Amino acid sequence: MAEEQNLEAIMGLIINGGNAKSSSMEAIQAAKKGDFETAAAKLKEADAALSEAHNSQTGMLTKEASGDHIEVTLLTVHSQDHLMNAITFRDLAGEVVDVYRKMAGLEVHTY
Template structure:
């Protein structure tokens, strides 16, 4: 895999992670306002995009583990940054959902 192909994988990771991030932030606004009816749909959408980003990442990990010498550039590293922060956001949003449910169900 050449540097240009790795950059494209990085762009995919950024795009999928960005879509997941947007969905999660929209969900957070919803639950902050006490709207819980679409939680499962939002989470499913975010999780699907995170899965696609993770699959792209796994492709690169598999290639490197198989002995391929990869010329990783900044775009791929940027994608990794997006993926990891969005995974963290996903975990935090799950906690916020529970906190807001408690607040509105009192």
Template sequence: MSTTTEEMQMLSFNIILHAGNARSHAMEAIALAKEYKFVEANKKIEQAEEEFNEAHHIQTDLLQKEANGEKNNITVILIHAQDHLMTAMTVKDLALEMIDMYKKMEAIEEANQ
């Protein structure tokens, strides 16, 4: 049984929701790291990961169904959802790098005092 267009739209909107939440948490982590609030920044990264897990669960389910021969109704909204997810993943990866960079900056500042 294939996923209906309506079901695909709901799944797509859920991917967008969770990806958007993950991206927001990652951006908040960057802002916190900029203030050298690394414990809080790491908590935001953990929240981002939780949101990614939700989005990935939906995505993996769709992939498994397709691998098992079920036809997926590919819509522009699904492509848009995938774009949101990939962009959010990139922001999270950059956030991790920036947190590390800010930790090094703090250490350098402390060493120069």
């Protein structure tokens, strides 16, 4: 049962991290076309996916901190890597959207 829960949390990191990265890329593409409303919505989608991933990660960390050690597998490492890349990509996407807004002569927002 514990192994199944760990796998579920790991897959939550991978899936939600991937969704966040995809939404971030869609935000950049929308901004590139001048569709800043869609860009903002896509960044919010990315944030929601990252929040879900964070919940999975927090569950894993809480178990570890309480003495319920999780076996670290290649899949576990991959999930953490996937999440960190998604977070970085989301941060950069917000900056890129701001650059496109500035190029369009619009007020820059902090996403």
